[in-house]
Amino acid sequence: MINNQDIVLSVKGLSKTIGKREIVRDITFDVKAGEIFGFLGPNGAGKTTTIRMLVGLIRPSKGSIHIGGHDLQKDFLNAIRQVGCIVENPELYPYLTGRENLEHFARMVPDISDQRINEVVELVELTERIDDPVKTYSLGMRQRLGIAQALLGDPKLLILDEPTNGLDPAGIRELRSFIRHLANEKGISVFISSHILHEVQLMCDRVAIIHHGKIIQTSSVDQLVEQDSKVEWILEPLEQGIQILHKLSYISQIEKLDHHRVLTRMPPEKIAEVNQQMIQHQIKVTGICQYKQTLEDIFLKMTEGHQIV
Amino acid sequence: MFNLVYNEYFKLIRKKRMFVITLILLVLIPIFTYAQYKTAKNAMEQLGTSDWRAILQQQIVDQQNRLSSSRLAPEWKERIRLNIKQQQYYLDHDINPTAPGAPTFMREFIEGAISLFLPLLVVVLAADLVSSEHSGGTIKLLLTRPVPRWKILLSKYFALLLGISLMLLITAILGYLISGVIFGYKGWNIPVLTGFQMQKEHLITDYVHIVPQWKYLLMAFGLAWFSSIAVGTISFMASVLLRSTASSMGAMLAAVVAGSLLTQIAPNWNELRYIAFINLGLTDYLAGNPILVEGMNLPFSLAVLSVWSLIAIIIAFIAFTRRDVTT
Structure with a gap:
């Protein structure tokens, strides 16, 4: 199993109750070194509250958070030293220049040299505008300055709350490759919250899906996506074909699209077997089309199901 | 710790608050200078003399006339009676109370500003110190x-x-430089009376003594510093508790103005003296100005301000270190 040393962030039984409302309920997960971990959920699911607990802005009602082996509540300074974060928007001091902002935060951490400041500025490609006031920056530039301040202290764990909010498609793509670079080259673990699913699918190694303050599932993105996929069949005659499909237990969903086509939800490795069944019953298969299921489908399925329960 | 204080001071300066305050002073001090010049000139014209003894004599006569009016509230009568006593004392001892010169202007300016104008500037400086980090979202970083x-x-x-210290320094320097253009820069050694004491309605002159003006100014600015810090500390608490700059500044401005109004409106309401904002005019004790609310003296006011400040700072620290940051 996983060595304890490889776990950068460990969350156990985390809960937060405000008044009588349970905003976060008994959340448990681990983030490993060099991993990009997605934290997925609709708005109001408790993502931001969880993130604020992870960086010590909100005190948990129950549970524990360990960062790099240090308990956040008992040993705040050593735990938070390993974290760089942007909580919600990258809000910096608008009346200071980019460099003054970085210098300001550098002074709050021991031993950050001017050279380190230049390094992170170069890393986020802000060298040309770093001496301009932040109020003149575009949102994308503020986002990059936000990442620069998060990287100043050479963190082991980067926590980003909705990092692509307000970025244009090019900016999102840039951010994605930048985060990949940080995880792969520098071994930084990245914890990303988002409500945009394909973004998480493209960026993350593993995801936790949170809904109504509870984690419904934690697994790798590949596993999640490959559990079930949609397969479209073009059959003739269609009605008999559908009857055969109904007899197969591993087909979870059958939906007639038009006179020839039917959509099924099934494990992809069973496609050949279904095809064989069709041939045995002398049904003409003129087309098989497998759709890779997106995280979106899974997510909607899960959260809908959850609401009914 | 030095780095942290440097950070905060750097932001305070760069937020241009100090700049705005300096600007306000740059506008107001010339106006006050001119006003005082005008008053002095008017008095001279009315009396047809530039002799301060004659002016003082005239003022005493004027006030005696007012005393005989029956419509005057008893508190005001008392106040006027005390004023007359004081002016008579100046006259008897051959001391010109409004001797011109920039230091005299500074003295009168600080005495006039200590209970309302300076507190307002302090509120502008202090009330958004923490709340602006909340409204700007930078508190999270x-x-x-x-x-x-x-x-x-x-x-x-x-x-x-x-x-606050810098603000008072700027006030002193600007007051001296600007008013000196009209009144001249001399007058540091003019003798000033202090040591007046109030006991019930009597002005006790037993302890009255003469100090050179520079010494008096030092004491007056020291007291202004103390009361400004008290206001600053209470504003600081408001800035921690109220998370928006508008509400913390609004609440503090209202409190300061209400304090100065209440003293005028209800001097008989004795419990008022336990409110910090009633006790801001510390230089009144120094100058021997009549105190409207009974039972107040310098040690009492200092104690009230200290207690309020201490409680404010304790509340601020408890709230700031315990509270969840959800904005």
Whole structure:
């Protein structure tokens, strides 16, 4: 199993109750070194509250958070030293220049040299505008300055709350490759919250899906996506074909699209077997089309199901 | 810790608050200078003399006339009677109470500004110190550094103390330089009376003595510093408790103005003296100005301000270190 040393962030039984409302309920997960971990959920699911607990802005009602082996509540300074974060928007001091902002935060951490400041500025490609006031920056530039301040202290764990909010498609793509670079080259673990699913699918190694303050599932993105996929069949005659499909237990969903086509939800490795069944019953298969299921489908399925329960 | 205080002070200066305050002073001091010049000139014209003894004599006569009016409230009568006594004392001892010169202007300016004008400037400086970090969202970055919360708040408080000191320094320097253009820059050694004491309605002159004006000014600015810090500390608490700059500044401005109004409106309401904002006019004790609310004296006011400040700072620290940051 996983060595304890490889776990950068460990969350156990985390809960937060405000008044009588349970905003976060008994959340448990681990983030490993060099991993990009997605934290997925609709708005109001408790993502931001969880993130604020992870960086010590909100005190948990129950549970524990360990960062790099240090308990956040008992040993705040050593735990938070390993974290760089942007909580919600990258809000910096608008009346200071980019460099003054970085210098300001550098002074709050021991031993950050001017050279380190230049390094992170170069890393986020802000060298040309770093001496301009932040109020003149575009949102994308503020986002990059936000990442620069998060990287100043050479963190082991980067926590980003909705990092692509307000970025244009090019900016999102840039951010994605930048985060990949940080995880792969520098071994930084990245914890990303988002409500945009394909973004998480493209960026993350593993995801936790949170809904109504509870984690419904934690697994790798590949596993999640490959559990079930949609397969479209073009059959003739269609009605008999559908009857055969109904007899197969591993087909979870059958939906007639038009006179020839039917959509099924099934494990992809069973496609050949279904095809064989069709041939045995002398049904003409003129087309098989497998759709890779997106995280979106899974997510909607899960959260809908959850609401009914 | 030095780095943290440097950070906070740097932000205080760069937010241009100090600049705005300097600007306000640059506009107001010339106006006050001119006003005082005008009053002095008017008095001279009315009396047809530039002799201050004659002016003082005339003032005493004027006030005696007012006393005989039956419509005057008893508190005001008392006040006027005390004024007359004081002016008579100046006259008897051959001391010109409004001897011209920039130092005299500074003295009168600080005495006039201590209970309303300076507190307002302090509120402008202090009331958004913490709340602006909330409304700007930067509090999230500030509190996720490897620095304990109490240290961050303490560094902000130190920066505020420095800011208030700088503000008073600017007030003194601008007051001296600007008023000196009209009144001249001399007058540091003019003798000033102090040591008046009130006991019930009597002005006790037993302890009255003469100090050179520069010494008096030092004492007056020291007291102004003390009362400004008290206002600053209470504003600081408001800035921690109320998370929006508008509400913390609004609440504090209202409190300061209400304090100065209440003294005028209800001097008989004795419990008022336990309110910090009633006790801001510390220089009144120095100058021997009549105190409207009974039972107040310098040690009492200092004690009230100290207690309020202490409670405010304790509440601010508890709230800041314990509270969840959800905005």
